[in-house]
Amino acid sequence: MIYLDHAATTPMRPGVWEAMAPLAAERFGNPSGVHEVSRRAKDALEEARERVAARLGVAPSEIVFTSGGTESDNLAIKGAALAGGSRRGVVTVATEHEAVLATVDFLERLGHPVTRVPVDGDGLVDRDALLGSIDDDTAVVSVMAVNNETGVVQDVAVLARAVAAERPGVLFHTDAIQAHSPRDLLTDHVHLMSLSAHKFGGPKGSGVLVVRDGVRLEPVIHGGGQEAGRRSGTTDVAAAVGFATALDLAAEDHSRLATTVGGIRDDFEKIVADAVPGLVVNGGDAPRSPQHSNFRIPGVRNESLLIRLDRAGVAASAGSACQSGAPSVSHVLTAMGLSRDEVRESVRFSFGWTTTQDEAAEAASVLIEAVEALR
Amino acid sequence: MRVLVAMSGGVDSSVAAALMTEGGHEVVGVTLKLWSGPDGEMPTAGCCTLSDSEDARRVAATLGIPYYVLDYTEEFRGGVVDRFVTDYASGRTPNPCIECNRTVKFDRLLSRLPEFDCDILVTGHHARVVDAGGTWELRRGTDRAKDQSYVLSMLGQRELAVTRFPVGEMTKTDVRRIAADLGLRTADKPESMDICFVGQGDYRGFLRRTAPDAFVPGPIVDTTGEVVGSHQGVADFTIGQRRGLGVAVGDPRYVVDIDPDRATVVIGPRRHLKVGSIHLRDVTFTADPVEGGVSVQYRAHGEVVPGVLAGSTVVFEERQEGIAPGQTVAFYADDRVLGGGVIASTER
Numbered sequence: 001m002i003y004l005d006h007a008a009t010t011p012m013r014p015g016v017w018e019a020m021a022p023l024a025a026e027r028f029g030n031p032s033g034v035h036e037v038s039r040r041a042k043d044a045l046e047e048a049r050e051r052v053a054a055r056l057g058v059a060p061s062e063i064v065f066t067s068g069g070t071e072s073d074n075l076a077i078k079g080a081a082l083a084g085g086s087r088r089g090v091v092t093v094a095t096e097h098e099a100v101l102a103t104v105d106f107l108e109r110l111g112h113p114v115t116r117v118p119v120d121g122d123g124l125v126d127r128d129a130l131l132g133s134i135d136d137d138t139a140v141v142s143v144m145a146v147n148n149e150t151g152v153v154q155d156v157a158v159l160a161r162a163v164a165a166e167r168p169g170v171l172f173h174t175d176a177i178q179a180h181s182p183r184d185l186l187t188d189h190v191h192l193m194s195l196s197a198h199k200f201g202g203p204k205g206s207g208v209l210v211v212r213d214g215v216r217l218e219p220v221i222h223g224g225g226q227e228a229g230r231r232s233g234t235t236d237v238a239a240a241v242g243f244a245t246a247l248d249l250a251a252e253d254h255s256r257l258a259t260t261v262g263g264i265r266d267d268f269e270k271i272v273a274d275a276v277p278g279l280v281v282n283g284g285d286a287p288r289s290p291q292h293s294n295f296r297i298p299g300v301r302n303e304s305l306l307i308r309l310d311r312a313g314v315a316a317s318a319g320s321a322c323q324s325g326a327p328s329v330s331h332v333l334t335a336m337g338l339s340r341d342e343v344r345e346s347v348r349f350s351f352g353w354t355t356t357q358d359e360a361a362e363a364a365s366v367l368i369e370a371v372e373a374l375r
Numbered sequence: 376m377r378v379l380v381a382m383s384g385g386v387d388s389s390v391a392a393a394l395m396t397e398g399g400h401e402v403v404g405v406t407l408k409l410w411s412g413p414d415g416e417m418p419t420a421g422c423c424t425l426s427d428s429e430d431a432r433r434v435a436a437t438l439g440i441p442y443y444v445l446d447y448t449e450e451f452r453g454g455v456v457d458r459f460v461t462d463y464a465s466g467r468t469p470n471p472c473i474e475c476n477r478t479v480k481f482d483r484l485l486s487r488l489p490e491f492d493c494d495i496l497v498t499g500h501h502a503r504v505v506d507a508g509g510t511w512e513l514r515r516g517t518d519r520a521k522d523q524s525y526v527l528s529m530l531g532q533r534e535l536a537v538t539r540f541p542v543g544e545m546t547k548t549d550v551r552r553i554a555a556d557l558g559l560r561t562a563d564k565p566e567s568m569d570i571c572f573v574g575q576g577d578y579r580g581f582l583r584r585t586a587p588d589a590f591v592p593g594p595i596v597d598t599t600g601e602v603v604g605s606h607q608g609v610a611d612f613t614i615g616q617r618r619g620l621g622v623a624v625g626d627p628r629y630v631v632d633i634d635p636d637r638a639t640v641v642i643g644p645r646r647h648l649k650v651g652s653i654h655l656r657d658v659t660f661t662a663d664p665v666e667g668g669v670s671v672q673y674r675a676h677g678e679v680v681p682g683v684l685a686g687s688t689v690v691f692e693e694r695q696e697g698i699a700p701g702q703t704v705a706f707y708a709d710d711r712v713l714g715g716g717v718i719a720s721t722e723r
Binding site: 308 | 445
């Protein structure tokens, strides 16, 4: 199987599982206890926190371990909207991940003012439109760094700086789950950042919310007050260690991902575009992550194409999937102005740390053959 | 052979898939996603929970076959649900499961066989396809109580040539035993009796939510035209209905006619329900067209009655009750399905 769905999840990098395993059995303690067994777990947890903090260039106290990206997004947005006193509003972008959009929908049902700023045909949000949506009620602005479906990159640094300049006191959250270099996004004007380990070679069920010092956040999971009161529940030390280990490995592999894998992606896109007349890269005119390729093949329904690819040993996706496994109609591409039929002709290939040039070339020829069979 | 199996998540299609894999065939399982949410709305999270498809997926995993969910929600809404609503609003009594077979399941899946590189389509229906020397015959399932050939009566030679119903050869008890022997999780799963998109029972509530415009209040009249009551919409009534008329008259009264154009429901004594002949639309034959004496079935698990088919008209040997426009009719010769159609109008 050629796996080109790294935006959905990635295989663990070698060494991650091995680093986690001792925490499950030997150093199994609850990090919150008083005894030796607990201390040993607590040490591992805090060491993981320090490693993550160092990699991201923040203080260990600014790292909150969560159960994954979805929880991080929930905590950031609900936490900010509920802790903001008179400021209760949320401003976000139409192409955000469901973890953000559904959270915002929920807050709207509770009576919070909510704005979802549209994007242009390339998937980019307009700086002035974003600023214009912020008012005195706004508690938090949430803009994802790299879109999970298209790989389109919003200029988070510029947007966050503009928000800080025009609307001081408003928090800025970024869902950086698909970003391959999250450290670069953590400028002074970004107060909250969501990360998920399994997107960069770590375990599933392991996430981080970066909460800059001084940011007030209402917890969404209440209980024993772990994670400095921000996230109750016995901390999953193995997951935290897995996160830290994978983040280290990914950071060390970062330039290869950006250049080599980006080159593989570019070659793949070119081979396919040359062979498939009418192919349109979604978000092709915007800055894009080197790991994503999302394009539309007129006249070929994505459902049929993805099944055919699966049968031929290539794993790709439609960008987002239902629980049932059938492709759902992408709200991201719809927001970019694609018609329902155009959305259903769009597929996503995403490249990652295991991807080789040979695999991508093989996948391209399988894809071209499948398109010819279906057209 | 390479086989595409339509898996509903029930025991019959699970066993159908299992029989195909056991027979050494290369099998691909698919589930049609037809409907999402009780009111048709997409869940806000953009996800579709479908516990039946989860059962089908697990069975496919047990059998070690690839499995896909195919999205037919739009086709289903247009071809089946909208028609269901229109039919009721027009005073007809539709059978959405047959409409689904007709407009979604077989047509669409058969047209996709090449896409899956499959030779035949297999479903879990209790019916049989028999090779009768150059002609494919559609026959009742061996388990007469579970026979579903009626809902397949629209299939023709083109479809029958590439469709098989492996559980049609066995009783339901056998099907469940095989499922249990193979450790399939659907072995004891109860049969679904509800219309999938209506949910549990109350199709009128569904109609009210979906098509409030179809509920135009109007009069209830007797067979002489005298107004004897009023109603909140013809979609609340079906021909032959006795309860819920809200009309107090001495003898039992039944809905004997529905006139949607005048929003009028006609009630009368039981003898007015007797139907001597029916006119059909969408008449199809499993093989060559037939005329003359046939056995007629007009309910899913109803008995057969003798009639004479001439063109698109059937004259019953004895007048029948419980017949309404919208119902499907299947013609039989013994256990062989000859064809079928949909009742357009009835005559006493």
